Amino acid sequence: MILVTGGAGFIGANFVLDWLSHSNEPILTLDKLTYAGNVENLHSLQGDTRHTLVQGDIGDRDLVAQLLAQHQPRAVINFAAESHVDRSIHGPGDFIQTNIVGTFNLLEAVRGYWSGLPAADKAAFRFLHVSTDEVYGSLAKDDPAFTESSHIEPNSPYSASKAASDHLVRAWHHTYGLPVLTTNCSNNYGPYHFPEKLIPLLIVNSLAGKPLPVYGDGQQIRDWLYVKDHCSAIRRVLEAGRLGEVYNVGGWNEKANIDIVHTVCALLDELRPRADGRAYKEQITYVTDRPGHDRRYAIDARKLESELGWKPAETFETGIRKTVQWYLDNPQWVAHVQSGAYRDWVQKQYA
Ligand code: NAD
Ligand code: DAU
Numbered sequence: 496m497i498l499v500t501g502g503a504g505f506i507g508a509n510f511v512l513d514w515l516s517h518s519n520e521p522i523l524t525l526d527k528l529t530y531a532g533n534v535e536n537l538h539s540l541q542g543d544t545r546h547t548l549v550q551g552d553i554g555d556r557d558l559v560a561q562l563l564a565q566h567q568p569r570a571v572i573n574f575a576a577e578s579h580v581d582r583s584i585h586g587p588g589d590f591i592q593t594n595i596v597g598t599f600n601l602l603e604a605v606r607g608y609w610s611g612l613p614a615a616d617k618a619a620f621r622f623l624h625v626s627t628d629e630v631y632g633s634l635a636k637d638d639p640a641f642t643e644s645s646h647i648e649p650n651s652p653y654s655a656s657k658a659a660s661d662h663l664v665r666a667w668h669h670t671y672g673l674p675v676l677t678t679n680c681s682n683n684y685g686p687y688h689f690p691e692k693l694i695p696l697l698i699v700n701s702l703a704g705k706p707l708p709v710y711g712d713g714q715q716i717r718d719w720l721y722v723k724d725h726c727s728a729i730r731r732v733l734e735a736g737r738l739g740e741v742y743n744v745g746g747w748n749e750k751a752n753i754d755i756v757h758t759v760c761a762l763l764d765e766l767r768p769r770a771d772g773r774a775y776k777e778q779i780t781y782v783t784d785r786p787g788h789d790r791r792y793a794i795d796a797r798k799l800e801s802e803l804g805w806k807p808a809e810t811f812e813t814g815i816r817k818t819v820q821w822y823l824d825n826p827q828w829v830a831h832v833q834s835g836a837y838r839d840w841v842q843k844q845y846a
Pocket of ligand 1: 500501502503504505506507525526527528529530531532533551552553554573574575576577578579593597625626627628657679680681682683684689
């Protein structure tokens with residue numbers, strides 16, 4: 496079996512669902528269930544004996560040690576993190592605590608378990624750390640895309656905390672021999688994406704007749720990957736990645752934010768036209784820019800492709816259509832995540 500941390504969040508939940516649709520190998524999910532963790536994301540697994548959810552913190556070393564001893568996983572996949580850049584600007588403390596101190600405690604608990612395994616299990620064990628392209632910093636318009644040897648130059652409290660966690664994972668391999676793998680992925684989108692992030696925020700605000708907030712000039716560039724393609728990349732790296740290596744994951748889909756906004760508006764015009772017959776793009780509102788806003792990210796994923804034969808299955812056009820349709824088909828999920836805590840955040844960030 497495998498242990499997945501942060502498996503009730505956006506990518507983690509997609510990974511758990513995807514894994515169990517490909518394999519019968521059980522999963523133990525450890526998730527603190529912060530505002531971003533949602534048991535409803537795993538609702539379809541209720542009664543499925545292949546899946547167990549435990550509420551807990553990756554920073555709780557005793558709990559993690561006990562779970563490892565009890566369930567004897569062959570791998571740990573670490574998705575657990577505070578993940579939203581804007582929240583890290585308002586309050587970096589939780590990011591330091593979970594992304595750095597939490598990863599440290601998780602590594603120590605895993606090291607304790609792994610060192611006591613019989614030789615064959617020890618050799619087969621893997622710790623896969625899920626990270627982000629944001630650790631590489633920001634690119635100028637004509638710079639080449641980030642490779643695995645690009646400098647680590649994080650610019651936000653979020654990306655700095657993720658970079659620190661990547662360094663810890665690397666050090667635990669070099670110093671203690673822990674069999675680690677790290678993936679650094681570009682911006683994901685797809686089902687179960689919490690509507691504090693750009694694409695789901697655009698969809699839910701459009702449908703609610705609210706402003707579509709575009710930071711600064713809207714010309715910042717992100718490299719978008721459909722979440723299920725990220726999941727397939729992680730499965731592939733877990734299966735065949737070389738120990739201690741870093742693999743960049745991306746979809747070669749660089750888009751300016753304003754183009755993303757127009758694409759989502761056009762899809763909604765087609766799939767769920769406004770009652771008054773007007774265009775959703777009329778709701779676009781330019782707002783104050785994010786402090787320290789990275790201008791451009793782009794991922795060079797050729798190492799993953801050439802070494803492990805991975806390629807994304809979705810283009811941006813197919814993936815974004817599926818995503819918009821998923822939000823239209825799941826209004827209850829949207830209504831449930833827009834709790835009081837969500838409204839407080841929107842008020843704080845966009846007031
Ligand atoms: P998310 O915020 O949607 O989910 C994070 C999950 O981790 C939640 O379920 C939350 O409850 C859980 N969690 C938080 N703190 C925890 C703790 N201390 N102990 C246990 N669980 C805890 O994030 P996401 O977008 O699904 O991202 C998952 C991982 O992928 C993160 O490590 C993130 O840095 C990385 N990543 C995200 C993207 C992206 O575009 N979203 C891209 C590349 C990498
Ligand atoms: O690159 C990978 C990263 O992508 C992950 O590591 C992060 O966890 C994930 O949140 C994401 O970070 P971004 O900051 O790129 O994502 P976000 O959806 O917050 O913003 C995408 C772009 O859209 C960014 O340039 C900021 C802009 N934006 C965002 C919001 C929420 C707006 O213009 N308006 C908004 O209201």
